[in-house]
Amino acid sequence: MTAEIQSERSWSVPNGVPVSILTGFLGAGKTTLLNRLIGDPWLSDAALIINEFGDVGIDHLLVESSGDGVIELSDGCLCCTVRGELVDTLADLMDRMQTGKIRPFSRVVIETTGLADPVPVMQSVIGHPALGQSYRLEGLVTVVDAVNGMATLESHEEARRQVAVADTLVLSKTALVENCVALRTSLEALNPLSRVFLADEPDLSAQSLFDSGAYDPDRRSLDVARWLSTEQDHADHGHGHGGHHHHGHDHHHAHDVNRHDEHIRSDSLVFEKPITPEALGMFLDLVRSAHGPKLLRMKGLIKLADDPSRPLVLHAVQSLMSEPVRLKAWPEGSREETRLVVITRDMPEGFVAELFSSFANVPGVGRPDREALTANPLAIPGMPARR
C-alpha cells in the first residue's frame, strides 16, 4: 500500500509499473477475491484503485485494510464517466512516487465496476501517450459467477467483453452449483487461451492471478484487437476521457449511450435513521418477490434499530441473496448511516429509495406508509395501481 512519507529519492520505472485490472459482472465476487488477496505479501506495496457505479461508495469500506493506498473512484463508471479521473489518478500517483511524496509502489490493481467495459479502461493505460511511458498493462483478471454467469453472458455485452479480454478467469461460487460444464464451454468459446482458476482454490495467490506477463492482444480473439483499436480511435477523437454528462445528484448512473444499457440504473440511498430488522426483512421480501428479475445487484451497510453500532452487510446478486453478516462495528472511516446501492433494470426511477424510506418510516411527500404497503404489497410506488 502507498503511504504519505517523505523521501529524498526519486524512483525510475524503466519498464513501467504493472497495472492489473480486476473485473467481472455485478456481484461476481471481485471485492471478495480482493479481500482474500489483500494480505498477500506480493501485494504489500501495491496501490489499489476501486471504482463503483453508484455515487455512494461501499466497496472501499468493505476491503479489509482499507485506508492507506486505497483510492476510491465512485460516482461513475471507469469505462466512461470517470475515465478521465483514472488517467489523472495514475498520473498523479506516478508523479508523487517520482517526487518522493509517497512510498514507491510496485504495482497498481484497479477493481472496476461490474458494468465496466474493460476495453476503454485498458486503452486508458496502454493508449495514453504519457501513461504508456510509465505504466504497462499486466494481468487482466475477470471473475465469473458460476450461479449467474450463463444468464449474464447471454444478456450483457459488457460481461462477454470482460471475459473475452481476460488473461485469467476466476470462477466464483462454484460450490453453489452442481457443475460448471456449460459455463466453461461458453467461456472457452469467448476466450480459449485464458487461464481458469476457481475462487475457492486454497493456494490461489495474487501472483498466480496477476503476474501473467505483459498484456498481449494478439493472444486474444480478433474481436479484442479490433475493440482495442476502435477504442483508440474514440480516445483520439476526444470521446474517451471523462467529460460525459452527469444528471445532477439524482442517483442515476451518468449514461454514455454507447457504453451502458440505458435500461440499467443505479439508486444510491443514504439514511441516518435506523431501520428495524423486521422492516428491513419486509422491504427485502417485497423488492425480491415483486421485482426479483429486475434486480441486478443490491449491496449495502444497514444501520439496524436493535443495535445501531453494529451494521449489517447486505448482498444480493440477481436472485441470489447472501446470508447477511453483522459487523462488530462500523468500518473505519465510514459514517454511521445506512448506505445502500441498488442496480436495477427497467425499474421506475427512485422506486427502491421510496420503498426503503417507507419501511424505514422516513417521511416523504406523497409516499405510502409502511402499513399501507404491507397491507397491500401490490400498491408499490411508481407502479400503476391494480384494480
Ligand SMILES: Nc1nc2c(ncn2[C@@H]2O[C@H](COP(=O)(O)OP(=O)(O)OP(=O)(O)O)[C@@H](O)[C@H]2O)c(=O)[nH]1
Ligand atoms: N458462496 C460464495 N459466495 C461468494 C463468492 N464470491 C463472492 N460471493 C458473494 O457474492 C456477493 C457479491 O460479492 P462481491 O465480492 O461484493 O462482488 P463484486 O463483484 O465485488 O460486486 P460489485 O462490485 O457490486 O459488482 C457477496 O455476498 C459475496 O459474499 C464465492 O466464491 N462463493
